[in-house]
Amino acid sequence: MAQLSQQTEGDTRNGINALEQAFSAVQRSRQEVENTKYQVGMGGSTGGKYQELLTKWDNQAEVISRNLKEMIDELNNTLRESGLTEGSTNDTVNQAYQQSQSVFDTLNSN
Numbered sequence: 001m002a003q004l005s006q007q008t009e010g011d012t013r014n015g016i017n018a019l020e021q022a023f024s025a026v027q028r029s030r031q032e033v034e035n036t037k038y039q040v041g042m043g044g045s046t047g048g049k050y051q052e053l054l055t056k057w058d059n060q061a062e063v064i065s066r067n068l069k070e071m072i073d074e075l076n077n078t079l080r081e082s083g084l085t086e087g088s089t090n091d092t093v094n095q096a097y098q099q100s101q102s103v104f105d106t107l108n109s110n
Contacts, residue, residue, distance in 0.1 A: 012075050019075070023068040023097075024096065027065065027100045030062075037058075062101075065100065069093060069094075
């Protein structure tokens with residue numbers, strides 16, 4: 001792949017940074033939803049519907065997280081293929097993703 005121009009490299013890195021920030025924000029929100037889900041003491045049909053809503057939101061947030069991670073990976077690959085450094089803190093993103101998935105899987109199995 002041809003070398004990226006300095007401007008394109010900067011734009012790519014800015015894009016990675018923005019995606020990483022969005023990914024982190026989604027993960028924080030997912031954790032807050034999980035905490036809320038298990039702290040809410042609502043019973044009856046209202047409580048059940050509320051739990052369903054939180055579960056549905058978390059499932060949708062998982063799709064968003066996966067898509068953000070894929071975009072980050074793709075931009076990092078672009079930088080690597082252009083002979084540039086690692087790009088971003090890809091390992092950190094991967095660890096956060098795996099940790100959030102592990103927490104979700106553990107909570108979902110209960």
